[in-house]
Amino acid sequence: MLSDFINFDNAWSVALFTLINFLVIFCRYVLVSSIFQFVFTVLLKDQFKSRKISEALQKPGQSVKEIQWSAITSGIFTVSGVGLIWLFENDYTAIYTDFSEYGLWYIPLSIFIAMLIHEAYYYFLHRWMHRPTIFKKFHYVHHNSLVTSPWTAFSFHPIESVLQALIIPIILIFIPMHFAAILFLLTLMTITATINHLHIEIYPKGFTKNWFGKWWIGASHHSLHHSKYSFNYGLYFTFMDKWFGTESPDYMPLFEKKTKG
Numbered sequence: 028m029l030s031d032f033i034n035f036d037n038a039w040s041v042a043l044f045t046l047i048n049f050l051v052i053f054c055r056y057v058l059v060s061s062i063f064q065f066v067f068t069v070l071l072k073d074q075f076k077s078r079k080i081s082e083a084l085q086k087p088g089q090s091v092k093e094i095q096w097s098a099i100t101s102g103i104f105t106v107s108g109v110g111l112i113w114l115f116e117n118d119y120t121a122i123y124t125d126f127s128e129y130g131l132w133y134i135p136l137s138i139f140i141a142m143l144i145h146e147a148y149y150y151f152l153h154r155w156m157h158r159p160t161i162f163k164k165f166h167y168v169h170h171n172s173l174v175t176s177p178w179t180a181f182s183f184h185p186i187e188s189v190l191q192a193l194i195i196p197i198i199l200i201f202i203p204m205h206f207a208a209i210l211f212l213l214t215l216m217t218i219t220a221t222i223n224h225l226h227i228e229i230y231p232k233g234f235t236k237n238w239f240g241k242w243w244i245g246a247s248h249h250s251l252h253h254s255k256y257s258f259n260y261g262l263y264f265t266f267m268d269k270w271f272g273t274e275s276p277d278y279m280p281l282f283e284k285k286t287k288g
C-alpha cells in the first residue's frame with residue numbers, strides 16, 4: 028500500500044515523501060494552534076476572560092521564536108515518521124492495515140495502551156530533563172515560555188524533539204496498531220499539547236472531580252509546570268504525578284478558581 032507512495036530505493040521519492048510529511052506535520056500544528064488561538068482569544072474571548080490562567084504578558088517576539096523551534100521539531104518528527112514507514116516496509120513493526128485483523132474493539136484499546144506507555148516514558152524523560160545540567164543543555168528552550176500559548180506546543184530544542192520522537196516507533200515495534208489509530212494518536216497529541224499550553228482553562232467546572240477529568244491534564248495543570256518547574260511533569264494523564272508525589276498542591280485550587288464563574 029505505502030509502496031505506491033514511496034520507493035526507498037529512489038532518493039527523489041524519499042525526498043518528496045519527506046517534504047509532504049513535513050508539510051502535513053507542520054501545517055497540522057499551525058492549523059490546530061490557530062484554531063485554538065482564534066476560538067478562545069477572539070471568538071469566545073469574553074466568555075473565557077476569567078479563565079485566563081494569569082494576566083502576565085508573554086516575552087516580546089515569543090510566538091515567532093516558538094514557531095521557529097516548532098518548525099525544527101516538525102522536521103525531526105518527520106524524520107521519525109519516515110523512519111517508521113521504512114521500518115514498516117521492512118516488516119520491523121507491529122503496524123497492521125486490515126481492520127479485521129484485531130477487531131474494531133482493539134482500536135481504542137491500542138490507542139489507550141500506547142498513551143500509557145508514552146505517559147510513563149515522557150514522565151521519566153521529563154523529570155530527567157529537569158536535572159540542572161540537562162535543563163541548561165536543552166529543556167530550557169521549552170521553559171523560555173513562562174506564559175505559554177498554543178504556539179508553545181512544539182517549541183523544543185532539537186535534542187528534546189529527538190528524545191520525544193523516539194518513543195513512537197519503539198511503541199510500534201511492539202504494540203500492534205492500525206494506521207488509522209496511529210494517525211488519531213498523533214492528532215490527539217497535537218490537540219492536547221495545544222490545550223495544555225493555551226493558558227486558558229477550557230474544561231468545565233467540576234471536571235477534575237469526575238472519573239475522566241481526575242486523570243486528565245489541562246491548561247491549569249501544565250501552566251503550573253511552566254511557572255513552578257518542579258511539579259506536574261505529566262503529558263496526557265495525572266496518574267504519574269499523583270503516584271510519584273509531584274502533583275502541584277496549587278493545581279486543584281487553581282482549577283476551581285478558574286472554573287468557578
Ligand SMILES: [Zn+2]
Pocket residue numbers: 153157166169170252
Ligand atoms: Zn519541563
Ligand SMILES: [Zn+2]
Pocket residue numbers: 169179224249253
Ligand atoms: Zn510545556
